[in-house]
Amino acid sequence: MSQATRPDEPSRAEMRRWRRYLADERAEAAVYRDLARRRTGEERAILLALADAEGRHEAHWMSLLGEHAARVPAVSLRTRILGFFARRFGSVFVLALAQRAESRSPYESDAHATPAMAADERIHQEVVRGLAARGRVRLAGTFRAAVFGANDGLVSNLALVLGIGATGVSATTVLFTGIAGLLAGALSMGAGEYVSVRSQRELLAASSPDPDAHTAVPHLDVDANELALVYRARGMTEEEALDHARAVVAEYDPAVASARAAELRELGAAAEGHEEIGSAWGAAASSFSFFASGAIIPVIPYLLGLTGLAAVVTAAVLVGIALLVTGTIVGVLSGASPWRRAFRQLAIGYGAAAATYALGLAFGTTIA
Structure with missing residues (x-):
């Protein structure tokens, strides 16, 4: 310098x-x-x-x-x-x-x-x-489920509560509708996340080589070598695959092959976690918990006994604050502008809620 x-x-x-x-x-x-x-x-x-x-x-x-x-x-x-x-x-x-x-x-x-x-x-x-x-990388699977779950809970239940509330039904009806939406959505998110992550892990596991496939090598016909098809399937040309397969058959050593198979099993066990995907149960639990924690926020005003416009405004404000927080966290962790992410979350959430609220007003009566 x-x-x-x-x-x-x-x-x-x-x-x-x-x-x-x-x-x-x-x-x-x-x-x-x-x-x-x-x-x-x-x-x-x-x-x-x-x-x-x-x-x-x-x-x-x-x-x-x-x-x-x-x-x-x-x-x-x-x-x-x-x-x-x-x-x-x-x-x-x-x-x-x-x-x-x-x-x-x-x-x-x-x-x-x-x-x-x-x-x-x-x-x-x-x-x-x-x-x-x-x-x-370590956060990707569970964190994705958590953030998606929380925001989905916030936005979907706010939209549900405001849409039902705008029809003019009683505050009790809105409260139980919000609780039902919370439970249904959290269970659906948890189940869907479990199936999604579990399926992805199973697809990756299905693509891993069989460590015991080497036991077939001594019985292969070197002149009609099926092993060459394996290497062609993995991307080699026909000539390269045949040469490599012949070399494998000619140099096959059961002790070396068994040791290599043990290494493959250890690598498979180490990769079982697939950190970039996350645990299926962890993703499901995070998705369920965070959806529920987000979905409860629009219901809080009705749990406290508020009704009508006061409940609607309070729910919107509470959800808006929560959306700003989650958007900021996502922005910070992604290395991007936290404010841009925060206001993007807010705009999306309020846009969905405004649409259902307008529909509730159009098809219902007025807020009591």
Whole structure:
């Protein structure tokens, strides 16, 4: 990195900006060190290397600030939140926040940051993305079911409650309709998720080679080698498959083949979890629970005894807050803009609810 050159007379605005950068670099280095304490091996080494890089950036701003470096302001709220989660959880959620933070670096447009610093920040984003990707893979199956279940519960039951409520029926009818929708939807989501994940796992298992197929090799006719068809089915040309099959038959060793079969069984057992898909029972339980937790929210006003327009408005507000929260979580974990995801969830949910509410008004009476 090139040596920092301090301007002769930096403006007060520049001094404030440098202090803010210095505070954020120190805090981000602390975040990576906190994360490293919860990791081992290669991940720990990578996180400590990121902390060292932030330390180099810190030194740059300290060089520019000189004696003024002692007056460093409090770090930004974003960085404080990141540090809080890193110290207490150290999960993929924190890595996703760190990825988002690295993507917003202002160094490329700041004349007082070196090109090497701007390049570092861009690469840091990719490094953190790679670390977070491992956790995202583990979360993918169950997390997908959880988020889908919660949002489906929120939107479908809000639409159901508002649509029925707009017809002018009693609050008791709306309440029991909402509870029925909660139970029916949660059971349907849980069952559907179980069948979906279980079927996908069974399809993957059916595609795995049979570890005991080697026992047929000694009995094959080398001149009419059915084994060649196996290799052709796996993508080899006819000539390649035949040559490879003849070599396998000629060099077959029962002890070596048995050892290889044992390895395949171990690999199959290790892959049984299929982390990117998730557990069928885990996905079903998550889907059921999160659908129910989302679907109960539109019913809360009626459980509290509210009726008419007050119940409708309260249900819409509560669901809107919940949709913003789930959308923000999805945005953070995906490394995208949390606000865009949050308002997208809100718009979709309110759009569906507004449509059923309008239908309820059209075919019913008025809200009591």
